[in-house]
Amino acid sequence: MRSLLLAVAVCGATALTSFAAGATQDEAERLERWRDLQPEFFGERTPQDGGDMVALDAPVRAEDASLVPITVTVANDQNITGLYVVVDDNPGPLAARVSFGPAGDPSVLKLRVRVNQYTLIHAVAETADGALYETAQFVKAAGGCSAPVGADEAAALAEMGRMKLRLGGDVVLGQPVEAQLMIRHPNFNGMQMDQLTRMYTPMRFVRSIDVTYNGVQVFHLDGDISLSTDPVIGFGFVPMEKGQMKVVVRDSDDAVFEESFDIPAQGS
Amino acid sequence: MSVRPRLPARPGTIGRREALIGGLCLCCLPAALRAAPAGPIATVEVAPGLHVRRGLDQEATEENLGGIANIGFIVGRDSVLVTDPGGSLADGEALRAAISRTTDLPIRYVVLSHAHPDHIFGAGAFQQDSPEFVGHARLPQALARNGDYYRQRLEEILGPGRAGPVVMPTLTVDATAEIDLGGRVVAMTAHGIAHTDNDLSLVDRATGTLLPADLLFVGRVPSLDGSLKGWLKELGALKALPVTRAVPGHGPESVDWPAGSADLERYLGVLLAETRQAVADNIGIEAAIETVGASERGRWALYDDYAGRNVTKAYKELEWE
Helix, strand or coil: CCHHHHHCCCCCCCCCCCCCCCCCHHHHHHHHHHHHHHHHCCCCCCCEEECCEEEEEEEEEECCCCCCEEEEEEEEHHHHHHHHHEECCCCCCCCEEEEEEECEEEEEEEEEEEECCCEEEEEEEEECCCCEEEEEEEEECCCCCCCCCCHHHHHHHHHHCCCEEEECEECCCCCCCEEEEEECCEEEEEEECCCCCCCEEECEEEEEEEEECCCEEEEEEEEEEEEECCCCEEEECCCCCEEEEEEEEECCCCEEEEEEEECCCCCC | CCCCCCCCCCCCCCCHHHHHHHHHHHHCHHHHHHHHCCCCCCCCCEEEEEEEECCCCCCCCCCCCCCCEEEEEEEECCCEEEEEECCEEEEEEEEHHHHHHCCCEEHHHHHEEEEEEHHHHHHHHHHHHCCCEEEECCCCCCCCCCCCHHHHHHHHHCCCCCCCCCCCCEEEEEEEEEEEEECCEEEEEEEECCCCCCCEEEEEEECCCEEEEEEEEECCCCCCCCCCCHHHHHHHHHCCCCCCCEEEEECCCCCCCCHHHHHHHHHHHHHHHHHHHHHHCCCCHHHHHHCCCCCHHHECCCCCHHHHHHHHHHHHHHHHC
């Protein structure tokens, strides 16, 4: 109960954590939910235990249910062509499906997701031959989807399409480097009600992100309503020569936002 | 008028202890007594004609009826202004009872300092007085956005029908305005995005008292729901005001001004500097929550309930610099 009180008390929270939400679910129900979701994403295929191959790091109890940072790491990334991140009990469970191109580096993927109720979050790695490897973590957070729109979303709407790229250290040719792509976008999920008009703020979310480096694909991401306001994607790439990273973002209103970033690379 | 400076807290003790003391007092009341109509709440006259009820340093509970914010009233020659109506319908009714015990003058103005539930849900208790409900020009949209959400969450705590209605302002302020209570002018300022995007502060000129509501937290950990940089900016402007006393939105009934802003300014400054550094060092939000503001833990009641959220909020703001 304490966290519920907390959200009400002062603080205008754009999120609400609650012991009540999702608390009736037990382990068996969660596994059944995951099995029910699989055909939609994987068809006939069933993910196998990811073991040491794929790992998911998420806060056990999120500070802000509308912004839950998660990190997927892949140990042996040679064969990995794609990653799925699924927030099982969200209304739109698939947070992101990422396919890596020749310039991509699947070893690490960082996302920020909304969490609507206590849920398992699954990360699934896909290999070139179509095999799937899964891992999961239980996250205690709730209300991240229906929390009202706030000043953050207003700022995001005003600057929609603005992007930043941050690099995690010096870029050395031929060496993987971690980058962080930030996109201003409210990612309205259609669940936030305007109490004056009794209308829901229309859904408008980032549908896809394409990142290329000197024309070679780094990754393609299919997004959905479970990504947080102002999506931030942490990813790896391997620059083979000096060049330019190009980002193309498409949203559900078919708006297209493009940005290019010069990558200051050092020869190796 | 006496000022109550807050003693420095010992790390890790004050929040829980204060919460426990307050909680026990109320919890130990027999259930029948708790359910009875609320009597007048105890207020302190911090300056002539300026009465303040100190909120508990707790979260809203069924026992405290959401009475966790500092609320009060100012009595002029002709009428009364309510400085915030309280955290629930019952909290507002108890404040109204305290006012009628003090004066027969009509309640002409009820200020809604910002959209947070602990300050405004008592407004329904004053509708019978047909006052002007006064708020920031951005308050209507904030209440439209969040009001019903707050009300539902509060009713989960207090019980169905016990939160109170969402009352919209009838008079909004987009820059500054003055209200005359009869020989007593209250000046109002609508602030830029700070604690929230709809903070309204008051100055009671007759007594040289600033009522910044939640632009000032003392003792209870601040909560950031607007803009960190904006809050520091607005706090700087408030410090320059020619007043000697302030009534925090949370904390003692009254503090010296501007000295009483020191703890808040230090906290916000630490949050700004350390979060900005975390962003520059490419430290992720999760790691930043663990490290930013460590020196502040133990200095504030309810610290662990809000610190992580504040870092998250600050990080989101500063990473777009």
